[in-house]
Amino acid sequence: MIIGRIFGWILTGSAFLVLGHDLLQYLDSETWHSILLGELWFMINPEGLNLTQAIIQRYISPTLWDPVILNFLLWPAWLVFLVSGLLLLVLFRKRRKAEGRFLPS
Structure with a gap:
């Protein structure tokens, strides 16, 4: 709690x-x-953002990254x-x- x-x-x-x-x-x-959430994440840890994208697209689902997570990363942080x-x-x-x-x- x-x-x-x-x-x-x-x-x-x-x-x-x-x-x-x-x-x-x-x-x-x-x-x-x-500042957008993805922009902030890229400023703090660009390798982490790229690694997360690669893992989700390769091992989970490519369609999960593009319409879902990408739109979420475009929201204001x-x-x-x-x-x-x-x-x-x-x-x-x-x-x-x-x-x-x-x-x-």
């Missing part, structure tokens, strides 16, 4: 960092360009991180104990 919440907070924080980067780029150039992080935070939230609801009288 706690690992899911920690990972959710990391993703949510990463979303705001990437969005802050996009805003600073906008203030510098006065044109909005949101901050949006992917924010939605994923908030989803994890909701799924792994602390649940309140039902105190006194079903006590026998």
Whole structure:
């Protein structure tokens, strides 16, 4: 449970960092360009992106890469991180104990 919440907070924080980067780029150039998930992945680890593409196309399914994963990699990185992080935070939230609801009288 706690690992899911920690990972959710990391993703949510990463979303705001990437969005802050996009805003600073906008203030510098006065044109909005949101960094894409695939672009960010390529900047961080280009070999990992190429290896993942080769493995998925060769061993899993070529059609899984092109219409599904490629479209996902073309989404803004901050949006992917924010939605994923908030989803994890909701799924792994602390649940309140039902105190006194079903006590026998």
